[in-house]
Amino acid sequence: MAANYREDREKDNEFNSRLRVNLSAIDDIDNVNQADDKPDEAAGEEGHYVHPDARALFEKMPCLERIPIFGKSCQGYGPRCTFSLGLVYFLNKGVGYSLINYACFSMFTSRFGVSGVRYQRLASIAKLGFSIKAFAAMTSDSLAIFGYTKRWYCAAACIVGAALTVGYGCLPKKESSADIAAGFIFLTSFCIANVDILSEGHYSRLMRRRPASGPSLISWIWWFILSATIVGAVIQGPLSDKELPQVGLFIAAATQLLSALFFVWNWYGEGTNREEQLADALTLKRELNRALRERQLVSSFRATGSGKEEDGKADSGLDKPVSAEAAAYYNAEGELNGDFALDTLHDGGETAEDEAPALNIVSCCGGIVEINKGVCMRNWRIFVYSSLMACSVITMMCVTILGTRWQLLYSCIAVVLACGACAFWALPFLIAKVSIYFFSYAFLYLQLPGALDSFYMASKECYPEGPHFSYVFYNTIGAVIGNLAGIAAVAAFPYLFSKHSLRFTLMFTYFIQVLASAFDIIIVKRWNLYIGIPDHAMYLFGDAIVYEVSYYLAWMPTVILLSRICPRGSESMVYALVAGFGNLGASMSNTVGSLLMEFKWPITTKDTCDFSNVPMLLLIGHILLPMLIVPLSFVLVPAARICDDIDVNGNIIKQKARSLHRKQRREPGEPINELPP
Template sequence: MEPPSGEREPGALSKSGSPLGPHHDTAAAAQQRPAEKGGPHSPVSEDVHFVHPEAASLFAKCRWIRHVPIFSEAAEGYGPKAVVSLGMCYLLCKGIADQLISYSRQPMFMSRYGIDGQRYQRLAGISTMGWSIKALTAMLCDGFAFLGYTKRWYMFVSCVAGSAFALIYGLLPAKPASADTAAAFVFLCSYGKANVDILSEGHYSRLMRQNPQPGPALVSWIWWFIMVGAIIAAAIQGPLSDHGKQQVGVFISAALQLSTAVFFLFNWYGEKKNRVERAADAALLYAELQKERVALGLLPAQDTMHVKGEEDDVVALVSAAPSGAGAKGRKSSHLENYVSDEECVQDLVQHQGEALEDEELSEEYLPYEASPPVPCLFGLFEMNKEVIARNWRIFVYSVVMTCAVVAMTCGSILADSLGLLIICVVVSTICCATSFWALPLVIAKANVFGYLHQAVYLQLPGALDSFYLANAECLPDGPHFSYTFYNTVAAVIGNVGGLAGVSAFNYIFSKRSYRLTFCITTVVQIVASLFDIIMVKRWNVHIGIPDHAMYICGDAVVYQVCYMLAWMPMIVLLSRLCPRGSESVVYALMAGFSNLGQSTSSSIGAIIMEYGWGITTTPPCDFSNVPWLLLVGHIMLPLLVLPLTLLIPKARICDDLDIDGKAIKSAVSHKVAVDAAQDEDDLGESILPMETIGVAAKEPHAERARE
């Protein structure tokens, strides 16, 4: 796991509950604080407010930016350049480009290619499975750095290749035989966007582990851009589909996905080189091990004074903040005099080695030594042997996940109903069991919860989309929604509701427990599904409520709000649990497994429709079984989420978690109380300083996370 959050960054802190003025922030960012008792700085307490130096400079020039909701908080913690780059990348790639593909899927497959609703139900699941296979990319990225970076150039290649696949998808002939091939290309272009998504999540999860307090604001900022992008995509695709030009939206998606590559070409994310991050991880792990030895009595407390200073330097380095405690950083407190990242890390590691040579080694004390990356293929790749060796079980699980997605994809295209059912059961069983074998218990339980949470809410696009969009010839008394209303007006209103959900999450639910949030959103989501049943049964017409008003007031808004409120705490939970050095692969496994659960729910819906509750989407159409599908898939099965919440940690969303899934603050308080009572009763001696005990209790999970 990552080191404790909120470590003191010399020259970028203000002791107050609220941010200080811009001029104060600028001065704080440029001036060192004197070290306590002549030693290095101690870890930051909860009442210390960190301001990123780039943010301090920006706030000094533009005071009004400090008052921008969400952005100001995220920029203070991570810097405005990284925050803006993340937001724009998600706007273009996961927001507009991905949603254009999503909104064009039904008109492309059913109108352009001419397949029926039940076949579309199957292929819709295939097109979303690209988001489930991203663990393979994350495994390769964490294990093999490409051109010196673990994320940057992989995302660049994914943008270029994904745009090419989207272009081919839009150019396929308009005939039923193209449907299966089109699903494959949608799978591939979605896989490219999924790579950008998961590697970006791995990048900002690393930032959140270093400074978790602004984490909810950063997640809200990103999802604001995703929802705005979805609104723009809806406004574009709806009218295009009504005019029979649905493929134009696909071409726009390809262009936007390609344009996102610019962010990675110039490294606007600010990702550090692989060797820098690996050396920083080694330095922080060394500090953690030293603190554990102090807690066990193997080292005196004063021997860790230099370790605290080095840990502050590394945290400052990897967060792009200046530090006055680093080996080179001691030369000057001015920003322009700081040396390159590589030189800082080399000096820190050398300083560690000198410290180790001065200490007396024993059987109880063995220093941590990280092997440097090994160049491969003439330096094109760097193999992180230490990361691979430490996480080999996770890498095996990544391969299992990839094979599972391939099996589901092939089964959806080629297998009959029974064969697809067997594949779903086998894939679910193997992936859940392997999760407990490969991951720490708390991560495995959260992983299984994410999968089941998505799987029990059945996705029924073949039934619902066909019902709402059926024309008068197919369904004389139906809603007869146009694509402009269904994909644009309703989607825009729904995404506005999603934005409200994002804001509600940050200001209302960020301090609530994970379990309470999931229970509330599940119950409200079930209530929202009643609106679909009312419309399918046409009860709203009998009581005089128009279809358009009923749909907007019900499913379009309420479902989107609940979806965002349910998914965002899962994102924060994944970020809290990702171990350092393998953020991308663990995040990809957990997020990909949740996406596989969504694809599985679509496959289960197809199986139910094919076995007994089928529909007919060609005149004369028959949607009489849709209410039963909704009753089971949207009301009865989602109730299973309530007991399943016991799988996730009993903690608040804003809490930093240890390897056991417990809030670190609670664990520290409990450890302090136990140690104090034991020392008083058994030894009668003075207890260790409270700060030393707290830090030691906060850190032991780091080593166990790597076993």
């Protein structure tokens, strides 16, 4: 029996690498010395599974199977699903969103003629659309349209997003169009965020079923996103220099509209709502039953005190950690964790694992709409929290466009307090702390596009001594070099930080971002010219390389931390909430930057430019405020290494299992040399 549980634990641990980054390199580095002790997982059914469509494709074109990332993804999920996921991300979140993002400054300042201070305020709205994607995820999980929970939502989002993008590009060339354009950007980014989060939910479900191909699929998707970002930069830079930024928006609309075809044809291969709900219910029931059996096994050893008397085989089984599943469902005192009302079947005890549970689905409007009542009941706190965040984001959008600076300040304070307090009410305690940390991580490093973009792009007539960058250099060359540097940083991350603590890695990478800001201050103060370094070279080394490398290095541990603590069965929902709160923090950083300009340190970007206050804005927003991340890291981030598995209470699972085993065997507590650092 102990051997069977040990095999279950080995299979369960494969799920640690199934989310949004490839964690396998980190785990391989950490476990290289333990390889001999593990059973041959590849010998199981999962290791030999090949999708029927992939088998047919590989028989006709065997060379495709040898393509490293594509071949492995096709084996698990089929060529249609693999191709459609990559192309949807390439067209929608990649080319489409990057074109909208790169055209923003040119549209607002050149076409609509707004000032740098006004642009600083309106630029925050672009990120607000991604802040409420949790509400979209919760709505789609609760309400199925025409029998599907994702397919038709995504198709509608692509079509509506394309129409909004065309409307944004057709606005007349006058300053009053800027406020309407900000609303279009918010709605368009919300549509793109819908496709993003619902696609993440779909492939997360696929990876729970076929985890062996999961890391390859994630790598496949992110290669498409990064390459599409480069394509978008190459297209938009020359268009902005020719004062035709709206053409890039029309291209973005076309890419979004083209993405809708994959959902109309259902190339994702999504099953109907009833099929997916039944499969999820059976999976969750098996997982809970396994956790209950493991708990009963541990309780029997505790009750009989037979840990020492059992044979060596059973004893060695208890020496191994209990599965991450069991550790997640139970708290430190051994009671069932109440926080896992998120998505757990409370059926009162063990039932036959293959017995089909009753589905609590209500049909409305002649079957056009299906309400997943069970999902709503299990996740009602999440639904309330996501609704509150949606209302907060809409409030921030309206006040940003129409409100005074004081109204904007009061709204920021109210939204942060309300969403922060609700996070601790709706989420498990550790996930709530991580959510607050993600918000602070994005918020404390103030984004200042109104100041920096205006400074770098100022004309010779407005600011004779400025850098006078072109859009081709600023948006295209800088973006291409920055993305290439970011790819290198992501590839090197597992080898640089795999065994360091989360706290150290997060603080270290954050301070590299702060260091990169020194290059901006040097350029703004024109000190680089005194030592003979041209503006273009200084910018490329600073913002394009050092900052992008630091950004990706800082992004990796945050995603890894979230991947480690997301509860099984609720990954997409919880990830959307935490990531959405982080996006809200990034938007708030823009807003606070605009408040600093409006209250204390204004800039002038029309007629005769005045950027004398930009160094002070950079000092406060890029150097002093980010220092607050140090105490927050010790308060909100668990004391674990990047390569450690942690449960929902923040405990290292292996260490927790050893401690429980010592209690079972009536041994003393943790040895001094095994205490956490």
